[in-house]
Amino acid sequence: MPPLPRRSLLAMLPALLTACSATDLLNATVPDDTYVRTEGLAYGPDPRQRVDVYQPTPPVRNAPLVVFFYGGSWSSGDRADYRFVGEALASQGIVTVVADYRLSPQVRYPVFIEDSARAVRWAHDRAAQYGASPSRVFVMGHSAGAYNAAMIALDSRWLAAEGMRPAQLAGWIGLAGPYDFLPIIDRKTQIAFDWPHTPADSQPLSHASNLSPPALLLAPTNDSVVSPQRSTVAMAHKLKASGVRVESELFGSVSHVTLVAALASVLRSRAPVLARVTAFVQSTR
Template sequence: MSTVPEPLTTPPAQPLAQQLAALGAGASLPDVQALYEPLLALQPTDGVLQLSPQRYGAHARQVLDVYRPAAQAGAACPLLLFFHGGGFIRGDKAHKANIGWHLARHGIVTVLPNYRLAPEHRWPAGPEDVAAALAWARAHAHSLGADPARIVLMGESAGAAHVAAACLMQRFGVSGIRGAILVSGPYNARLERLSREAFGIATPDPRNDAYFGTDEPEALAAMSITEQLDAAPLPLLISYAERDLLQMQVQAGELFARLAGRHGFRPELQVIRHHNHFSQTLAVNTGDPSLSGPVLDFIARHAR
């Protein structure tokens, strides 16, 4: 069981680094997936048990997968819940199985939930599902070989927004976790509405409008995490990719500044070099520790 982070390597192996650079910040998900499909087809999965999907709620989307170390000696493991992205309207836990395989191989019980999607389910369905999945994980931690007192939440893109809302806004009742990792998330719905031209966001926005609605920008403040921060400080890692979408870079900086400057937090801020919005998570378990290295380091310091 590893308790230290993998060494950080930059850039990703050639020629992949050149291909990522050529795609730039405007890379499409299918193009990036095509680059990583051969690598993920060969990803290591030994030493890990993948459990049958489990239900954490009544809705068809409220299901989760569990990846656990096959051999556990002594003390219970840390537990991490990872929430996928998809612009609030799509995405599936199966597409992030590489994260489950990788973290479980490093001695971390890893839970990958699906959650309800817009437009059928609008704000605040996302953070509500984070809280529900966390409750399930706590209730089942011992049977999974995990310690319910050593839980970390993690999300990417829309999943990061859901995790951030759940643990930074008291109304969702999330407490007692060891920390949270927020990867390239949107945290200010009002800012995105006001800055669509600057950020290159389409109008109407099929993602945000489906989830947050089409109210005036002022009404979106009640749904904007940066405007509603009221939770007690906890360990946080905020990251974005070097070639990320512009709004993700801006909002990572804004969230960091609000937490550190006004709310007594001491968040960590990490730039995932050489990667774009999609490649950073796809690279996990392919031999590139650009994202997994900081994640394992955070868990080692806060949940071991």
């Protein structure tokens, strides 16, 4: 689909900022000449174990590769909704893998982390096939997806099950991630984590150590869904105290949802999310 005229985009901005189905409108703004997409590749036997790969156009030799996990309280989401993320990163020369994973109530913690680790293994093994370097693989996520990325990067159990180590990651990127959220109040999250039987070591903050790969942590200053102080700020402080390279920033111009939406060209002026992610990824060689 060709991108919508700018006048139409401006007319849609109020909906983009408030509607639950805003991803449809964001994806309608995506150009089709900045990437090549390969859809529905299986990293496991379950129908939810699928990825879409976005390769930059023109191709980039030994490009970095980002595996992106979306949010949705571990109970909703679809990789097709995040074409705007794949395009944004591919337009900056980054091979991007947008991954589905199994969701609650079909599964409970830690299955969605296991799926995410399996998707990372799949991407790592096929990086060269898509023009990327296996030594430049990053994990990235928004909200619940940032939790998945954090657990993969910080808690070695999940990649170890796939024959990998967090040290093999070039870095991890969290957008408005929940890294410390016990006790659980939200009903959907309670189901996903089998509350009140949720283990204490399910919290990413408890795994922050000097073994973490470099991290970029971004969040809204005022987030009504995930506490930026308890999660993003606390995680940045703990990693820095452990000697880990960390970049972090809180933005006053975006919400929990529009933080990730700011990757799309039509909302990019609201916060430099794409610029920060690109600079972080490109600084790791």
